[in-house]
Amino acid sequence: MARHEGRGMASVNYPIGMNLGGDPSQALIHSNPDGKFTVALSAIDLGQGMKQVSRQIAAETLGVPIEDVYVDTADSDTGPHDMGSFASRGTHRMGNAIIVAAREARGVLLEAAAEELEVNAADLVTDGRGNIHVRGAPSRSITVKATAQAAQFKQGKTIAGRGIFLIPLSAVDAETGEMNPNTAFAHACLVADVCVDDETGEVEVLRMTSAYELGRVINPRMVEQQLVGGAWMGISHALYETPEPYYPNPEHGPRDFNEYLMPGPGDIAPYHVTVLERPAPDGPFGGKGPGEMCANPVLPAIANAVYNAVGVRVDELPITPEKILRGLKANGGVKPGPRRGGPVNWR
């Protein structure tokens, strides 16, 4: 009867979105007479920050204050078409569509301002604080609000933009089966340290350390939030949660939280994550998307750490005490793997 520590690691090359039918997203942007902008999307924000990131991207591209942008999401009856919030595609696909739409809307905005100021639109710049002025001559200026009102009530212009992001469909090579379904990959490496009790078969995650490369981080706090929360979900999938404990037999599956094991706040492990930024060439401002890969490397890293700790290779999730005890019995006891190095160096 003893507790055995083990370390496992895993790395991930994670494709952002999926190219089935080009994976398109559309965005529509229009100004209101008060000089504020509405971004209409069918994308869904279920807490991951789609709305906030869309707002940042739209405001930055339009050249207006972020407070002046309203993002209207998730009405698929009235919004422009989007494939959906899945495959970590929101920031990348929708962000690109928003940039296209915002550029067109900005173009009309500057034309309307040029007409009011009697200058060439190409000479105009925005200050990001709600004003448009002649480059090098800040006194020759007009507010975005006055421009929107002039466009609406005097010039008869619609300050609006349409955007779509579509990846060229990659055909499958008949000879090799090769295709190029994706344009942006994010990357991560994660190290998990666990402790396995050879009497009870229980696994405790002691700590996790990871590095994530996500392109440009458009909202650092939200990226951190996703990475921390997603890693927890990864632990939960690795060790606890399953809808089909006796797969493929669906009988005796859990029906509620009494039977579906969702560990609580007492089961979390210290987690240190480092985010590396390498802007993606085709990402909005270089962004990719953290999304699902927050959880993905945790599962193989924990499985590897269990193997390293006691020599039991569990290849069906979750890694339950029962599976570990059966594995120990089959192996004739604990067969720990080599341990290299000390604790991961936390900066």
Place this chain on the structure above:
Amino acid sequence: MAKLPLQFRLNGSDRATFVDPASNLLDTLRRGLGDFGPKYGCGQGTCGVCTVLVDGEPQLACLTLAVSCEGRQIETTSGMADGPNLHPLQDAFMDHFAAQCGFCTPGMLTAARALLAKNPQPSREEVVEAISGNICRCTGYEPIIAAILAAANAPGARRA
């Protein structure tokens, strides 16, 4: 079955309604009185999103018979803010990004509120214990624990 009259104080206001004798408090608050602060999650006392304070004690509203609340003080997240001023816990939850989808948030806030009212300087372990009946899918709990610990040091955190 004949309905029974029921009166209690909800977030400082006297409320009266008629309830089925078998109604639970959650149904009475949400459908009867229009207080949508407490959420309906599992309906069997395992997820914690319906947590409300009954005379200052955290209780699962889905497992509480409404008629047992006659004459009691019920508090929900709907009454946490003081006009435009958020409760220190609400501020701390925002500052620490302690919500993603937000569904568990009312239960977490209420569990934390009960904790800080009794134990204004809780340890990390005490915070974990206080929210151990509340399930969160998104955050990994860490931001919630950090928010509650931060709120404990904020002025006015004990305000019920």
